Amino acid sequence: MGNFEKKIETFITIFFEQGGSAKVLEGLENTLTIAITGLIIGILIGTVIATIRVLPKYKLLPRILNAICSFYVAMFRGTPMVVQLLVFYYVLFPIIGLKMTSVQVAIMVFGLNSGAYISEIMRGGIQSVDPGQMEAGRAVGLSFGTTMMKIVIPQAVKNILPTMGNEFIALIKETSVVSFVGVTDLYFAFNSIGSNSYEFMVPYLVMAAIYIVLVLIISLLIKLMERSLQKSDRRS
């Protein structure tokens, strides 16, 4: 047990006296920035794609858009996140000559990737809304887009909130691959603390604890949101 105490001491020394805490904070900030911004971009992209995919298909334009969206979704769901990160960072952006920091690239890739997944979740959500809702909106003279925005999507979002929460949690956990393109995330921060002392046990345990706490907090927030959205189901 004495051995374990010494390990903790080593960790505390590095964490508080040798800049470990600053690294971890930076890592936490990057992890959260990438996951949250990625999720927001993903929701926007996902909603647009899902709407395109449920558009009536007897005209040419919706069909073309639909084909493009299917291709996009297939690409991003068919390759691992790490591969997408590497391709964007080392291949795509250098080719078009776009200069972006590794954090920005990570945000973009996470946004595009979660957009593909969220579009499928959202499409399921939209299809779960009674078609009568769309009909009633169209019957009073609202356009497809307006009815979608004001009536259908709010109900779809309510239906898929739990699934969206899981997507966000998955996103948080997946940020642990961004160190592949040189982003200081939680994993990178604790890994470098470990490398300083050749002692990985405590840093990795603390890292696991932080991830768990993050996920628990998010789960709680989602529960609260669900509850407040359920007011239209309650008797008044």
Add this chain to the structure above:
Amino acid sequence: MIDVVNLRKSFNKVDVLNGINVTINKGDIVAVIGPSGSGKSTFLRCLNCMEDPTGGSIIFKGVDIADMKVDINEHRRHMGMVFQHFNLFNNKTVLQNIMLAPVHLQCKDLKKQMRQNLINSILNMFRGEKNKKEIVQITKNKEQIKREAKEQAMTLLKRIGLEEKANAYPSTLSGGQKQRIAIIRSLAMNPDVILFDEPTSALDPEMVGEVLELMRELAAEGMTMVVVTHEMGFAKEVANRVIFIDEGVIKESNSPKEFFENPQDPRLKDFLAKVL
């Protein structure tokens, strides 16, 4: 008001309507009856192009709305529709259900008019004295539109005795209440005609009366109505014309008295024998 000329509709090569011709005049109460699957709903849904007709035309106030080039949303504002399953917006309160379309569409018109005025006032600088285009006075703002829509909605709710439900969500209402609110939701658009698709079929028997009562009131006020119904009593007493649709065509169309007392078409005789 509505001229239906040789209306045809098929779903994936299956013909449902095979040439329907009918004229609906202002103030008409037309009851549509017929066996299940005969195309009554399809006919009604073609009237406001919820289903796009495969052929023929729907002339509504002089415009053929079956033409895919017309802005159908513009015309639907003047045709209310009431559904079998009410279809109140589940994520909106009763008041919001009634106000949503009037407020949204009037605000949209307002924005459009303001844009138009701006363009005209700029172009007028380059137009000669005689060619100047009129700048339309804008008399309302968003707040006024909302206030008036709310007043109207509350008046309508009072009329059906449900003003205390203004802030309730649809999930908390009975079927009869939902349907009556769905009816005043379409009234709030000040439509020229209201289309009803079996408005009482999904109701518990004790709630049918209150909905029919409201429809009778509308009829008495001169609202033009097309009602697909299984309520033969309503067809007899309230309608001024009854139409029998079978096999995708109108087999008989007559005043209620003639229609029920002296039916001509053999299929109609069969049908009446079964339902009466």
